[in-house]
Amino acid sequence: MIKIGIDVMSSDNAPGIDVEGAVLAAREYEHHIVLVGNKDVIEKELEKYRPIPENISIEHASEVIGMHEQPVLSVRRKKNSSIVVLTNLAKEKKVDAIVSAGNTGAMVCAATLKCRLLPGIERAGIGIIMPTLKGTALMIDGGANIDAKPKHLLQYAIMGSAYSEYILNKRLPKVGLLNIGEEESKGTGFLKEAFGLLELSGLNFTGNVEGRDIFIGDCDVIVCDGLVGNVALKVTESIVHAIMEMLKSAFNSSLASKLGAFLSKRALRSLKKKMDSAEYGGAPLLGIDGICIICHGSSNAKAIKNAIRVAGEEVVKNVNRHIVESIS
């Protein structure tokens, strides 16, 4: 049976949402789920879900790393935090995969320190699944490493391609380098060097892409450094939210538009679903010698449940073996 550990203490709405998501997952999937956090608090939360699924257990962790704590320091100091206890479970192979919606930096740091990196990988990268007009694209790195070197971008491309092929089922995934323009000559020295490495990589590298290409969906893997990727991700999340708000107030502006909104409710709901990151669960932290899914701090229970589903899929499909094969 696949065992998945989840930190239920560190998200914006912990522990309620995280425990709820874990219970939903335990009911829907056959995995054994280990809830990591304060035992008393978790037991009290679980009381809401009687009968408690048998495939749930608790691993006690007395501390919590806050969202705004400095990653390296907090991981070093809070040895009993849910994030550190969780990553120890992965390190000791007591679970097959780990999930957290807590402090991303702390999670990246703890997973890298405890699980170590795969051979040939120098930096872990967060893979973000973005909705596109043609399906989805994987953008890597979403913010694990903001001081990337060109060779790290090459490693991201290799990891992203393996993930795209084996988890997202895309054949010969097309890789693009996120840049300021499409021509080979564009960008900083850093990007030009990364371009050269990608050209020689043997991957299906299609050249530079611009921010506007992400949602068109012609690329399966979009490679960038963590700062650019993080801004692109957060801009996307934010504008989807802003447009939904604007739609809401636009629809409330007249009786006709209110009726219109009522009649078009289903259409809007399907749009919302397509744009909803909860559908994709979480973001894989690629490059570590283990399986780790990082969720948005404000994840809802459905997102947590889906992250556990994705973690299980990664275990079954052994994405890391494919990454190691590609690297070497």
Added chain:
Amino acid sequence: MIKIGIDVMSSDNAPGIDVEGAVLAAREYEHHIVLVGNKDVIEKELEKYRPIPENISIEHASEVIGMHEQPVLSVRRKKNSSIVVLTNLAKEKKVDAIVSAGNTGAMVCAATLKCRLLPGIERAGIGIIMPTLKGTALMIDGGANIDAKPKHLLQYAIMGSAYSEYILNKRLPKVGLLNIGEEESKGTGFLKEAFGLLELSGLNFTGNVEGRDIFIGDCDVIVCDGLVGNVALKVTESIVHAIMEMLKSAFNSSLASKLGAFLSKRALRSLKKKMDSAEYGGAPLLGIDGICIICHGSSNAKAIKNAIRVAGEEVVKNVNRHIVESIS
């Protein structure tokens, strides 16, 4: 009378759209408008708009710089290109402001070389007006300079604040530094250094902001390097387009939603208008000793017209004087 020069040869849909926008502007505003480009081609285009407004004249330029030409080289070699002839008009003070929807890099390069930079400014920056839930925000730099130094970000903040205050009429504009997180400790060494400079700047600096904060609208000026700004801009444009496409197909999915869409047409139109960059015209290139508006390559006639309007406003309000005062 204010004189505004416009390159009508270099946009994606030149010269038709650019001439049309210029004619619309000539009819609506009192500025004298100088169309720069191939005389024969422009005269033929103008035939469509009889009677041709009297406040339009032509400045011949025999060459065109293509969208994908290398900026520095093309500006050096194509001395008779519309972009170079246009910037020469500004340099020689034959026009008060210039507008182009052509190759952004070439425009930045030509304007910087010909008009020179304002005293105290080391790099020009493109100011992008972004729609927010509370109005608009100015993001600078949108891609003029991708190899920025921390002091350039400080200069962007000063220019952006002056523009916000005197052109966008915001009192004590709030300045944010686009970063990966809100805490002061976040980001690369580059961003930390920029943070320190902004803190001591005397501007209304409110600290780091994330990609998600842009559209919330709590900041008036968002400072970033050109690569990050360009990605943020293009991601925004692209996702607005993608959402509109998804809305369209969602609305076409059933009879009820079609009727719903019909009834909510006005609401949707107002949303589209809010998100439509054509409303804002173009992006000011700040820092040069002159007034220059850079439009999107795929601008429509309305965007060109609005860019000419904004150029006129900048002339009247003398934004450069305020920038120079703030810098010193």
